Amino acid sequence: MRRILPALVALLVGSVVLLDYFLENPVLNAAGRFLLEGAIVLAAFALLLGLWNLLLVHERQIRRREPGWPASVVILLSTGASLALGLAGWGSEALTWFYRFVLFPLEASAGALLAFVAVSAAARAWRLSSLEGGVMLAVGAIVLVGTLAPQGAALTALGPLRDWIVSVPAMAAVRGLLLGVALGIMATGLRVLLWIDRPYE
Template sequence: MKVKFGRSLAIAITIGTGLLVLANFFVRNEFLRRVQQTLLDWAMILAAVALLLGAVNVVATHLRKIRGRRPGWAYSLFLLAALGTVVLLGFLDPRGVASPAVSWVFLYVHVPLQATIFALTAFFIASAAYRAFRVRSVDSFIMLVAGIIVLLGQVPLGQAIWDRIAAAKDWILAYPSTGGARGIILGVALGTILTGLRVLLGIDRPHVK
């Protein structure tokens, strides 16, 4: 009985909250505006706490890995050591994340490493371009031609090869590509509306398990 009541209460809170926030978009009312702002403040706080919970979960997971001496536990040890060091540097300086030490770690360790890993995708793209971008039909041929035009139209080299390639690239991006992307966006929007309505009407209850 308690479980049923609690579940119903959670559903009622969800629907009521959603309707209040939604009503503020259509009705200009000071009370509704304040309610919406309060709820949004709570949501932002919860999002920040969720980030903190994620960090705690990372620590717990790697601690278990180290205790169990599982394969790769040494990497977990380095991860926890780096995390603890950065957190400690942030706490030791009253400027927090703006402290020079934390900024140094971020600028000279985090950013280069992440950019390097992303740059490695160029090799995967090159390999995929050789193996997968094959002309097997008329459709794939059209796609291949469009892809080459956009690739070369993005850079000055393409301009040197054909001076109208940039205009062709703009046309491809402005019409066929935008049409397809807009269809995807409209589909996402319709799905979002439908999902919101189902949650507001209590049909979907992903938050109540």
């Protein structure tokens, strides 16, 4: 029963939501809407559970003085501060200030580091040592410069070339990838609905 009941629930819920997607039926649509609202509530609880788990993990790390425990102290303090800020004045200027002047600059700085890493990696990876490396170097340079070529400059001619690369060979590759991903998602969904895969067990 412990195995059959979750499978039956998954089968029933999945079928109702799937049929709601394709069919216009008041009963099915109402049932699908009800299940979606339930999923939203469950997701909210999962978020709370995740927060609780985060607190427990870092509290244990601090108590046992595991390596990196000072960072856990910072995490707990930051979490507590942002939680208090949000609960005290949701939608207030204080919370917006927290995002604008703390979180936003920190994450933006971390994201900006990607530029350094990407360029240094590209400089080492796109080498003319092989045919594939040469093709990567040429395509990368054309797309990079062609995307940002100014009007009237000598490099403007790279613009149409860049557009052709993006809309023909790149699009063909992306389409292939997307079709493969879509087929994979369909197969996974069917396997769950047909009780072949049981990820909820």
